Amino acid sequence: MRIDVLTLFPEAFENIFASSIIQRAQQKHLLEIVLTNIRDFARDNYRSVDDKPYGGGPGMVMMCQPIFDGLEYVEAAAPTKGRRILLTPQGEPFNQSLACELAGEQRLILIAGHYEGFDERIRMGLQPLEVSIGDYVLSGGEIPAMVVVDAVTRLLPGALGDEESTEEESFSSGLLEYPQYTRPQNFRGLEVPEVLLSGHHERIQEWRTQQAKERTRLRRPDLLAEQSIDKQE
Numbered sequence: 001m002r003i004d005v006l007t008l009f010p011e012a013f014e015n016i017f018a019s020s021i022i023q024r025a026q027q028k029h030l031l032e033i034v035l036t037n038i039r040d041f042a043r044d045n046y047r048s049v050d051d052k053p054y055g056g057g058p059g060m061v062m063m064c065q066p067i068f069d070g071l072e073y074v075e076a077a078a079p080t081k082g083r084r085i086l087l088t089p090q091g092e093p094f095n096q097s098l099a100c101e102l103a104g105e106q107r108l109i110l111i112a113g114h115y116e117g118f119d120e121r122i123r124m125g126l127q128p129l130e131v132s133i134g135d136y137v138l139s140g141g142e143i144p145a146m147v148v149v150d151a152v153t154r155l156l157p158g159a160l161g162d163e164e165s166t167e168e169e170s171f172s173s174g175l176l177e178y179p180q181y182t183r184p185q186n187f188r189g190l191e192v193p194e195v196l197l198s199g200h201h202e203r204i205q206e207w208r209t210q211q212a213k214e215r216t217r218l219r220r221p222d223l224l225a226e227q228s229i230d231k232q233e
């Protein structure tokens, strides 16, 4: 997979993308990440990428021209078309199922903006898939873009080592994770549940499933509702 990120802050991605799993995926040639600075496509002497909103109001709006030109440039840099993605609170909520869908693409082109928002013609002209990482307001699309890259990378076949696995994790099953324990058996009077020390794999599996279901029911009943919808469909 190739992932292009169009951003005003390419440096902000460098340390995060140099981190273990994303780094390893790139070394194994499962993934290539290309960062492109939107400001490189500005045309005036101030290298402007934003401007005042028509009709007035506070804040600035991302201009069409640098984003259209930047996108056309990166699209021409490789033959595969790829999925255009705009990070915005108005987008489709990002979840494990959308991560899986995106992990199946050959190429993703992420557009991370700043300021109060995008000129509407960016949406009209580029027809991107709009994606939101949650109902809160961030100062830029960089962190959302990193979230998407991280969640998608772990799903690329071969990206995880033998130790890591996506199967057992939260959300792959549609349930929250069961409680985990490591040594010591007694920490300040807090004991590890007896069943986990029993060596009885069937009972352990049963206990974990029951814990995962109970925890999901208490904390995220919405996930159980989604599961029953998934089954109907």
Ligand code: 4HQ
Residues within 6 Å of the ligand: 087, 088, 089, 113, 114, 115, 116, 117, 118, 131, 132, 133, 134, 135, 136, 137, 138, 139, 140, 141, 144
């Ligand atoms: N922003 N999920 C505003 C977000 C966001 C989110 C990104 C802030 C876009 C213009 N993006 N810029 N939440 O808050 O994706």
